[in-house]
Amino acid sequence: MRRVNCIISGLGNIGSRFVGVLNQKQAQIRDQYGLDVRLVAAVDVDGGAIDPNGLDLAAVAALERKASVGTLPGVGQPGLGILEVLQRVDADVFFEATRVNLTDGEPGMSAMRAAIKRGMHLITTNKGPLALDYAGFRALAQQHNVTIRHDGTVFGGLPAITIAERDLASATITKLEAQANLANSYILAKMSEGWSYADAVQGAKDVGAADQDETLDVDGWDAVIKIVIFANAVLGMNAKIDDVRRESMRDVSPERIANAKNRGNVLKYIAEAVRLDDGRYDLATGLRELPRDHALAALGAQHMGVSYTSDLFGTITASIHETSPLPSASTMLRDLLILYQC
Ligand SMILES: NC(=O)c1ccc[n+]([C@@H]2O[C@H](COP(=O)([O-])OP(=O)(O)OC[C@H]3O[C@@H](n4cnc5c(N)ncnc54)[C@H](OP(=O)(O)O)[C@@H]3O)[C@@H](O)[C@H]2O)c1
Numbered sequence: 001m002r003r004v005n006c007i008i009s010g011l012g013n014i015g016s017r018f019v020g021v022l023n024q025k026q027a028q029i030r031d032q033y034g035l036d037v038r039l040v041a042a043v044d045v046d047g048g049a050i051d052p053n054g055l056d057l058a059a060v061a062a063l064e065r066k067a068s069v070g071t072l073p074g075v076g077q078p079g080l081g082i083l084e085v086l087q088r089v090d091a092d093v094f095f096e097a098t099r100v101n102l103t104d105g106e107p108g109m110s111a112m113r114a115a116i117k118r119g120m121h122l123i124t125t126n127k128g129p130l131a132l133d134y135a136g137f138r139a140l141a142q143q144h145n146v147t148i149r150h151d152g153t154v155f156g157g158l159p160a161i162t163i164a165e166r167d168l169a170s171a172t173i174t175k176l177e178a179q180a181n182l183a184n185s186y187i188l189a190k191m192s193e194g195w196s197y198a199d200a201v202q203g204a205k206d207v208g209a210a211d212q213d214e215t216l217d218v219d220g221w222d223a224v225i226k227i228v229i230f231a232n233a234v235l236g237m238n239a240k241i242d243d244v245r246r247e248s249m250r251d252v253s254p255e256r257i258a259n260a261k262n263r264g265n266v267l268k269y270i271a272e273a274v275r276l277d278d279g280r281y282d283l284a285t286g287l288r289e290l291p292r293d294h295a296l297a298a299l300g301a302q303h304m305g306v307s308y309t310s311d312l313f314g315t316i317t318a319s320i321h322e323t324s325p326l327p328s329a330s331t332m333l334r335d336l337l338i339l340y341q342c
Helices: 013-033 057-063 082-088 108-117 127-143 160-167 182-192 197-206 221-234 254-262 326-339
Strands: 002-009 035-044 047-050 076-078 093-096 121-124 173-179 244-246 265-275 281-291 303-310 314-321
Touching: 002 013, 002 082, 002 108, 013 035, 013 057, 013 326, 035 057, 035 082, 047 082, 082 108, 093 108, 093 326, 108 121, 108 127, 121 127, 121 326, 127 221, 160 221, 160 303, 160 314, 173 221, 182 197, 182 254, 182 265, 182 303, 221 244, 221 265, 221 281, 254 265
Parallel strands: 002 035, 002 093, 093 121, 244 281
Antiparallel strands: 035 047, 047 076, 173 265, 173 303, 265 281, 303 314
16 A cells, blocks of 8 residues: 655635545545555645644535635644645645636745645646746756646646547647637537627626636636646647737627528637647637537537547547536546556
8 A cells, every 4th residue: 555645725616626536535546546645734725734644534625615724623723824834744745726826826836836846746727837837847846856747727627638648649739629618618609599798708607617707718818828738738838828829709799600600610719739830839719610520519518628630640539518626626636646657
């Protein structure tokens, strides 16, 4: 039995669901893979909890943001922050699931760097730090001989990076197209049913596909940072946010959707990377008319999908019907098992 000690920062939608998944699967992981995964520290915005023997996962998951982990009897410390925890607690893996911040990447940026410097592997769903400084994280991880895994930062619960690095390992990706953003998919799907843009945006918020501030989604930033991370992770690029051409959804009109339909096409919001003759990739996000027989054209309002075209395998497409944060949260478990070669 191999013991794996873990720390998590951020117990929101993703973090607290992930702790629940770990609780649900802990015995199975022990039996099936010989891994004894323990959460030795957990931190939220108001405090932290430490237990070298492993926190009670059910108790942490049950908090559901109603109370801080810092209030847990016997182990909780109100006000305890992640940087202090990373100094005090030894662990093998650091899970980071705090809110995305595209200004300076904090609080994830400092915590992720500190964990790597302490020799911990990093598993994250937080796009901000990686979109801002992927090359820096790659170099830091190499220097400290640790691995970063982050499938949850790109296309939700899809194993998008895993497919590219494992299943397409010998191939050259010539084109990647992704329905990468649930809010935009939902808005376009509802507008094609006759809803107004405003109603469709509100609908996306109501089903949890969009944040209360929809800017990151509809202005394309979420898709931009996903394609930047993907390009860095699997296309061998040192891409930055400014390298991506970006189109906002705000000007989409019912006429544009109807015109696409009349031409036998479907209007989608797509993130794409297209290989150029010199081996570099053109990166863009925006509205695209896809022919009806395109694999992404049939995806519904709450689907994400990614199509890889490569020199060896033609086009491979994967999609997911994602109606809750559970699949994205579960990418952290998948990444853990891949990290330990299960
Ligand atoms: N939700 C999804 O479906 C999804 C899918 C893929 C990737 N992601 C990414 O995964 C990350 C987490 O998403 P989420 O939906 O779980 O967001 P969330 O619900 O906002 O959770 C983030 C949590 O981090 C907490 N936090 C803020 N500052 C902190 C600090 N200094 N130390 C520790 N915790 C802190 C927040 O507390 P307060 O709320 O009190 O500020 C919040 O509970 C984000 O980067 C997101 O982009 C989300």
